[in-house]
Amino acid sequence: MMQAAARAAKENSPKGKESIILGVTILTSLDDKSLREIGFKYNSAEMVLRLAKLAKKAGAGGIVSSPKEVKMLRKTLGKDMVLVTPGIRPTWAAAGDQKRVMTPKDAIKAGADFMVIGRPITAHKNPAEAADLIAGEI
DSSP states (O other): OHHHHHHHHHHHSOTTOOOOOEEEOSOTTOOHHHHHHTTOSSOHHHHHHHHHHHHHHHTOSEEEOOGGGHHHHHHHHOTTSEEEEOOBOOTTSOOTTOSSOBOHHHHHHHTOSEEOOOHHHHTSSSHHHHHHHHHHHO
16 A cells, blocks of 8 residues: 555656655554553554554655654664654643653654644644744744
């Protein structure tokens, strides 16, 4: 499926504006205990790495993973893979249901290309202020 999606993206993207396929690894709301409970024999870092390598081999241009694995993925997969990180929580925001989180500043230091920052902004009484606070933290 991933190979077919990567091939279709390459064949159907306008020249100079190629789309990339992102491989999603393990949800940031899952930790090692959660993975064991649903039957995985590997911990989150091992599973993320296994899935990321498979995605790269299949032609994916990027990986979605928690920021906790970004440094490992960057080292293993190289600079050409796009790394997208949900589970971003500023210092002032609650983790909520997210288990593998990192601050925006630390995610960038680890090598994230893009960050997904949802609830710290959307749940804030003033979303524009929240975005400004995050930018200041970075």
